[in-house]
Amino acid sequence: MDVPLLVIVDAANVVGSVPDGWWRDRRGAAERLRDLLVPYATEGLAEFPGPLDVVLVVEGSAREVTSVPGVRVHSAPGSGDDSIVELAAEAAGRRCLVVTADRELRRRVAELGAEVTGPRTVRP
Numbered sequence: 001m002d003v004p005l006l007v008i009v010d011a012a013n014v015v016g017s018v019p020d021g022w023w024r025d026r027r028g029a030a031e032r033l034r035d036l037l038v039p040y041a042t043e044g045l046a047e048f049p050g051p052l053d054v055v056l057v058v059e060g061s062a063r064e065v066t067s068v069p070g071v072r073v074h075s076a077p078g079s080g081d082d083s084i085v086e087l088a089a090e091a092a093g094r095r096c097l098v099v100t101a102d103r104e105l106r107r108r109v110a111e112l113g114a115e116v117t118g119p120r121t122v123r124p
């Protein structure tokens with residue numbers, strides 16, 4: 001059986017890509033994003049058919065967001081970007097997609113062999 005594509009989502013970057021008042025409730029915004037990601041675990045994304053192994057990386061006041069079926073939440077102990085790089089490095093040999101618009105983070109994970117895509121991939 002094939003190993004599902006690992007999709008690592010930069011919660012802070014994806015949430016921040018839409019000016020919808022997320023700054024008033026960062027945890028709530030991360031929970032809404034987590035819930036939006038659930039169907040992708042089975043249905044896949046436009047260019048990436050399911051099933052997918054979806055990991056949402058949260059930091060700061062969103063650290064208390066919990067996992068739900070279909071989306072594993074990784075609470076970054078420090079920098080969310082550093083945690084994303086660590087997760088991508090741990091996935092060596094496995095196909096990995098990182099969702100972020102952060103240019104420096106995109107460069108760092110691409111050096112590890114990860115594919116990258118922007119927030120619009122998961123935020124219609």
